[in-house]
Amino acid sequence: MRKLPDGLGYLLEVHGGEPLPALTAALTTLCELVSADPGRVVVVLRLSARADTERAWPGNVNVQDVTRWERAVRRLGRCPAAVIAELPGTCAGPALDLTLAADYRVCAPATRLLLPINDGHFWPGMAVHALVRQVGYARARQIVMWGEDLSAEQATAIGLFDRISADTEDAVRQATVLFGRISDAELAVRRQLLSEAVSSEFDEAIGAHLAACDRELRRLSRTGSTHVAGNR
Secondary structure, eight states: OEEOGGGOEEEEEEETTSOHHHHHHHHHHHHHHHHHOOSOOEEEEEEEOOSSSSSOOSOSOOHHHHHHHHHHHHHHHHSSSEEEEEESSOBOTHHHHHHHHOSEEEEOTTOEEOOOEETTEEOOSTHHHHHHHHHOHHHHHHHHHHTOOEEHHHHHHTTSOOEEOSOHHHHHHHHHHHHTTSOHHHHHHHHHHHHHHHHOOHHHHHHHHHHHHHHHHHHHHHHTOOOOOSOO
16 A cells, blocks of 8 residues: 555555455555545555456455455445546456445456356355445346356446546546545535435435535535525
8 A cells, every 4th residue: 555646645456365354454544544634535446356266255254354344345435535446457356346335447448347256156245235236236137146247348338337448557547636626525425415316215315415405505605606596
């Protein structure tokens, strides 16, 4: 783990061959650093899978280890920083979990998305839950039930990846500058509205949306940028 240039945030390189407790510890440390940073912060996760057994996950662990990992991934998805996943190779194992928790995902043309399989048995981690929420039940059913591998183009077409680039590092640098302009509070609002829209009805959701609209109108009024006329 190291700091990004210009103080924009942190870069964490995650290799799928690392033991799960070590990955959890690194992710927890990263989240603590981000929470303690008072400025606008971007997190870049450079993710790679094991070349020999890309599908095998999570290795020789117990359920307590898995619980700690899932909670660390959840914490990452809620941290006050834009999270960018860089996938120069295969998206499998921990890379899959972290990609699904990221706000923006950059992959290479040859990147493949692989579900975790151990001795022919599917690993029933929280990636299944994330897939359903992000691509819908029908598409997630096809991926999970059929054990389907996805190419970079297929995963991008259904929204699991955001950009395909032959130079993932350059694409991530561009995204880092863009996301570095978003404040922590604004990022939290966007995440909340997107997350709640998956499971809430109109009457349940409208309060949060109107509250967010009111905050934005007040901000625009303070900056003199609003052209909205009307009674509030």
